[in-house]
Amino acid sequence: MSDENLITSAQNTWCPGCGNFTIQHSLKSVISVLESEGISRERCVLVTGIGCHAKIADYMKINSFYSLHGRTIPVATGIKLANPGLIVFCCAGDGDLYAEGLEHLIFAAKRNIDISVFVHDNRVYGLTTGQYTPTSPLGFKGRSTPHGTKELPFNPVELMLCAGASFIARTYTKHPPDMNIILKEAILHKGFSFVDILQICASYYNLTDFYNKRIYRKESNDLENFESACITSREWDYETESGIPVGIFYKKARPCFENSFMQKKPGDKPVQEKIKAFLQTRK
Amino acid sequence: MQEFSVLVGGKAGDGINTTGYVIAQLLNHMGYYVFMYYDYPSLIKGGHNFTIIRAADERIGTHCENVDFILALNAETLQIHKNRMKNDTVKIFNGDLVKSEGISVPVSTILKSNNFPDVMKNSAIVGAFAKAAEIPWEVVKEVFILHEKKLTAENLLVAEKGYEASIISFPIQRRNDEPRPLLTGNEAVSLGLVNGGLDMYISYPMTPSSSVLHFLAENEDNFGLKVFHPESEIAVILTALGASYAGNKVAVGTSGGGFCLMTEGLSLSGQAEIPVVIFMAQRPGPSTGLPTYSGQTDLKFILNAGQGEFPRFIVAPGDPVEAYTWSKTAMDIAWKYQVPSFILSDKSLGESTYSFDNPVQSEINILSSDRQPEIPYNRYSEKNDGISPMAHPPFKGEIIKVNSYSHTDEGITTEDPEIVKRQVIKREIKEKMLLEEIENLPSVNLSGDKNADTALVSWGSNKWICREIARRHNLRAVQPVVLNPFPEKSLKNALKGVKKLILVEDSKRGQLLDLLTLSHINVDINIQKFDGRPNSIPELEEKILKVIS
Numbered sequence: 123m124s125d126e127n128l129i130t131s132a133q134n135t136w137c138p139g140c141g142n143f144t145i146q147h148s149l150k151s152v153i154s155v156l157e158s159e160g161i162s163r164e165r166c167v168l169v170t171g172i173g174c175h176a177k178i179a180d181y182m183k184i185n186s187f188y189s190l191h192g193r194t195i196p197v198a199t200g201i202k203l204a205n206p207g208l209i210v211f212c213c214a215g216d217g218d219l220y221a222e223g224l225e226h227l228i229f230a231a232k233r234n235i236d237i238s239v240f241v242h243d244n245r246v247y248g249l250t251t252g253q254y255t256p257t258s259p260l261g262f263k264g265r266s267t268p269h270g271t272k273e274l275p276f277n278p279v280e281l282m283l284c285a286g287a288s289f290i291a292r293t294y295t296k297h298p299p300d301m302n303i304i305l306k307e308a309i310l311h312k313g314f315s316f317v318d319i320l321q322i323c324a325s326y327y328n329l330t331d332f333y334n335k336r337i338y339r340k341e342s343n344d345l346e347n348f349e350s351a352c353i354t355s356r357e358w359d360y361e362t363e364s365g366i367p368v369g370i371f372y373k374k375a376r377p378c379f380e381n382s383f384m385q386k387k388p389g390d391k392p393v394q395e396k397i398k399a400f401l402q403t404r405k
Numbered sequence: 406m407q408e409f410s411v412l413v414g415g416k417a418g419d420g421i422n423t424t425g426y427v428i429a430q431l432l433n434h435m436g437y438y439v440f441m442y443y444d445y446p447s448l449i450k451g452g453h454n455f456t457i458i459r460a461a462d463e464r465i466g467t468h469c470e471n472v473d474f475i476l477a478l479n480a481e482t483l484q485i486h487k488n489r490m491k492n493d494t495v496k497i498f499n500g501d502l503v504k505s506e507g508i509s510v511p512v513s514t515i516l517k518s519n520n521f522p523d524v525m526k527n528s529a530i531v532g533a534f535a536k537a538a539e540i541p542w543e544v545v546k547e548v549f550i551l552h553e554k555k556l557t558a559e560n561l562l563v564a565e566k567g568y569e570a571s572i573i574s575f576p577i578q579r580r581n582d583e584p585r586p587l588l589t590g591n592e593a594v595s596l597g598l599v600n601g602g603l604d605m606y607i608s609y610p611m612t613p614s615s616s617v618l619h620f621l622a623e624n625e626d627n628f629g630l631k632v633f634h635p636e637s638e639i640a641v642i643l644t645a646l647g648a649s650y651a652g653n654k655v656a657v658g659t660s661g662g663g664f665c666l667m668t669e670g671l672s673l674s675g676q677a678e679i680p681v682v683i684f685m686a687q688r689p690g691p692s693t694g695l696p697t698y699s700g701q702t703d704l705k706f707i708l709n710a711g712q713g714e715f716p717r718f719i720v721a722p723g724d725p726v727e728a729y730t731w732s733k734t735a736m737d738i739a740w741k742y743q744v745p746s747f748i749l750s751d752k753s754l755g756e757s758t759y760s761f762d763n764p765v766q767s768e769i770n771i772l773s774s775d776r777q778p779e780i781p782y783n784r785y786s787e788k789n790d791g792i793s794p795m796a797h798p799p800f801k802g803e804i805i806k807v808n809s810y811s812h813t814d815e816g817i818t819t820e821d822p823e824i825v826k827r828q829v830i831k832r833e834i835k836e837k838m839l840l841e842e843i844e845n846l847p848s849v850n851l852s853g854d855k856n857a858d859t860a861l862v863s864w865g866s867n868k869w870i871c872r873e874i875a876r877r878h879n880l881r882a883v884q885p886v887v888l889n890p891f892p893e894k895s896l897k898n899a900l901k902g903v904k905k906l907i908l909v910e911d912s913k914r915g916q917l918l919d920l921l922t923l924s925h926i927n928v929d930i931n932i933q934k935f936d937g938r939p940n941s942i943p944e945l946e947e948k949i950l951k952v953i954s
Contacts, residue, residue, distance in 0.1 A: 132817045166904035185798040188808040196640040200647025229636040252577045383631040394765045404586035
């Protein structure tokens, strides 16, 4: 099946130059590759929040749940618990996931549920026309903070390490081949996978030059090393003008949450028999 | 009606509820219908807890203010409940802590003689009660073997000493009825959901809904369930919608404050047509209110919660039998119409224990559409009946898209005015069909004197007290079980010929009152209760007699 089949007829309304195009292209490639390796696309489910990123649910011709602002992860959690055979990944925005959705992100990492989260991190609210997000730098002038923000950004990569995510990576939309590799690895990783995707917002926060100058690929030959992952994650704090490492920072095998739940078995006694038996104990 | 009541009181942590349950089982094994009310403050240790167990030779669902036995585990109990005592109330108490007339049980002496731990003290009181009520020793033995699973032999020994230390004071007659299962309303909701095919239950703890979470978690292996307590009620409802999309039958449970957090998810269920059952156990608000007490003040909230207009089903069972039956029905309706479906309960129903002798097979059958999904599959396509065949991933060769935005048949976002209009009408058609269906179900109960021109109308846990008073005073008792869509036709039928309508509700403003007014049903008298405590006999009876004489 060719890549083109993975795109719906919905009209694309992203701005020219938007990083979302690259992410969509990358996901398309990854799904095609997975399909050639035996993972059929019917088994894939995309969950999105609300924001520019989320339009990808309309554009990708795969199963999708176009959820609410900040609420990709609980929906994805429910899908995975209901049917662990499904491959579930979330496309979320930085405003979406790091603000309203933050508690879900931390808990999903803590549980190590086998879903993947791809954050379209352009460090600005696009769809609501340019307000600061939790990863905007101090002093960012947005429409809700015309005189500059008064708060520091937080570092989501470091946060995910502390919360227990078992796959942590950062990538950049101007590095498509690397992004393909990272998204595929994230999907195939058994456990909670987190990828912060740096992208520019062509309309409200175009950091192309800033990123091109600073982003460099970080290679690690000891991905299970938590301490060195911490050091890598702290090289750039989303605020200071340092080098920005991209790549897989951390990867470790850990039991998955969904495997600890009961699944109904075909040979089970009818439920009414069980209720009858239970009622006997209350006589 | 032959009846009597037993009060057990002590401090929180004394095991009042479990002792009350053993007493209820003794009376169950003596052949009586029982009802047990449990009253406790919102704390772990200290404070006063009590339970009133009422037994009768016919079905009951309310407690009585006056009691025939009082079992005092501390001195405070006799003081607090002195108004509930009659001249001949039998007082049975822990003689180490209480000085009074009556049956003094030497608890510490009994325990010390066998070196038994303090936690077994209540068995001595239970034994003393059994003798006072002339319950044969073999019945005590049978009940302890069946229901006192920990240290059964030791507890029986303690009970026997209590039995020996007591005297026959208020003999009760043994009836021929076989023991019936004893269930709380929350247990009946749980079993009803299981009967409805529940795969997953998701809940964040909140009194008085938590006992459903605890019960299903305890029994998850037995019933093949996935029970999950996530980070918040927002996560609860969104996780449920994800699971439902992926093909699980799923229910969530909460109380008012937790439901506040669920409203965005509720509206998503309406827009994306994803079925979910919401168990909502009321307690008095506003805000944190009275966590461990009861009220009926969230009906209008449930009716109106969530932005936008979309259909929802609300059922308010009046006892465990209805809770069991209608919980399955709530699930059947949610999945047939692909709507959110509420089971609206309250603390009084949820945490009181009742005799339950319902057949396991439900008598209400909701036939679901047998229309198969068409290929190519579009999640929201329909044939003018509003209902789109629902498929779940993975669906071979097809994709399934659900959406919180206004959407096309495929599930793709649209702002096209014609498609938007069609989607709105689609939701409206579902509501109309649902109304038609519930008007053909036993959505309104009619009892008492069915021709009387004075009627009591109530909902939820006030069902049985209204029935009992209606029977005693030749009144009509009417109880809408389904509250949305409102079964106006069935209700008006049940109220035909009524000249005086009395509303009994645990609220100040009248929640059902507004629904009745919208249906042009005039309420003459509104009997309110808003102190968190359930109505009891004879308290409510007196209020009613005052307005009908």
